[in-house]
Amino acid sequence: MLDTTAVTPPLTMQRARGRAEVSLKADGARTRLDTLHQSGSAKAFLPVVHSDVPEVVFLNTSGGLTGGDRMRFALSLAAGTRAIGTTQTAERAYASSGGVAEMAVHLKVGAGAHLDWLPQETILFQSSGLYRKTLAALEGDASILMVETVVLGRAAMNETVTRLAFHDMRHVTRDGTPVLIEPLHLTDLTLASAGLATHGTHRAFITIALIQQGAEDAVAPLRRLLPEALPSGVSGWDGKCVIRMAAPDAWPLKQAIAPILIHLRGASLPRVWQL
Numbered sequence: 001m002l003d004t005t006a007v008t009p010p011l012t013m014q015r016a017r018g019r020a021e022v023s024l025k026a027d028g029a030r031t032r033l034d035t036l037h038q039s040g041s042a043k044a045f046l047p048v049v050h051s052d053v054p055e056v057v058f059l060n061t062s063g064g065l066t067g068g069d070r071m072r073f074a075l076s077l078a079a080g081t082r083a084i085g086t087t088q089t090a091e092r093a094y095a096s097s098g099g100v101a102e103m104a105v106h107l108k109v110g111a112g113a114h115l116d117w118l119p120q121e122t123i124l125f126q127s128s129g130l131y132r133k134t135l136a137a138l139e140g141d142a143s144i145l146m147v148e149t150v151v152l153g154r155a156a157m158n159e160t161v162t163r164l165a166f167h168d169m170r171h172v173t174r175d176g177t178p179v180l181i182e183p184l185h186l187t188d189l190t191l192a193s194a195g196l197a198t199h200g201t202h203r204a205f206i207t208i209a210l211i212q213q214g215a216e217d218a219v220a221p222l223r224r225l226l227p228e229a230l231p232s233g234v235s236g237w238d239g240k241c242v243i244r245m246a247a248p249d250a251w252p253l254k255q256a257i258a259p260i261l262i263h264l265r266g267a268s269l270p271r272v273w274q275l
Contacts, residue, residue, distance in 0.1 A: 016062035018042025021074040024054065024081050031081040042071055047271070052082075055270055058119075059088040065103065067096030067129050072104045075117075079110035079139070086270045087119040090151075090250070093128035093166070100129035100165060111140030114212070116265060120273065121149035121204070121250050124186075129165040136172040138179070143212030145264055146170065147257075150184075151250045152203040161203075163188050172211055180211060180240060202231065202246035204253045210264055215241040218264065225263060227256045 018040035025034040030052050038044055041062040049055050058073045065071065075085045085107070093101060109115045117136070124130065136144055148170060153159030170182040210218060216236030222243060226232045232245035243260060247253035261269060
């Protein structure tokens, strides 16, 4: 019989590490895979789609993030290409026993290229800690459509998040010059003093940003698509159009933004979204 009292427990818990990087190149009028790297619990795959625009789907096989985990996704588009980047499912930040999880997303879009960066929602659980930074480098007249959705707990499980540390930064540059900087910091004090994500009972919120020449012209038609039942708004200036919206949970939010994204893309949503 094994004497378990003689087994010395590890001094530190095992932490998830992962890196998935994809680069795409032009092949005539089509966009094709150039390089692919994946290691640890980060994976990337390109499902077969009936379109000239490929989909790159990123996945964290560890099932979620907790304190000490490190994850990196990177997607690079060569000049003149088009692609969609997304995630297979929602990312989950679980309770941390110490420290924060770190996620880095690096996007590079060459001149004349366009990227739809459409990750699914990030769910923050009670006592979670997550530091995430998304860097998007545009070259020349490149353009990008970016989505970021945050959900505080699960409404179906009656979860209320009162304690967390979430630091999120989206930083977009064009030829090295910043064009959009979006910081978000949620802490215990934020939730206690300003209500649930400053939106009262609306635990899910989203930012959609279109950055391209003439993007501000999209404001008027987008305002007609905003749902009356949810707090939302859209603004446009200097080659940017930004939409913000909140909802009681992720599902009504995704339903509300679907027609907005379809309008902006002129195409359906990625299949993995399953709406």
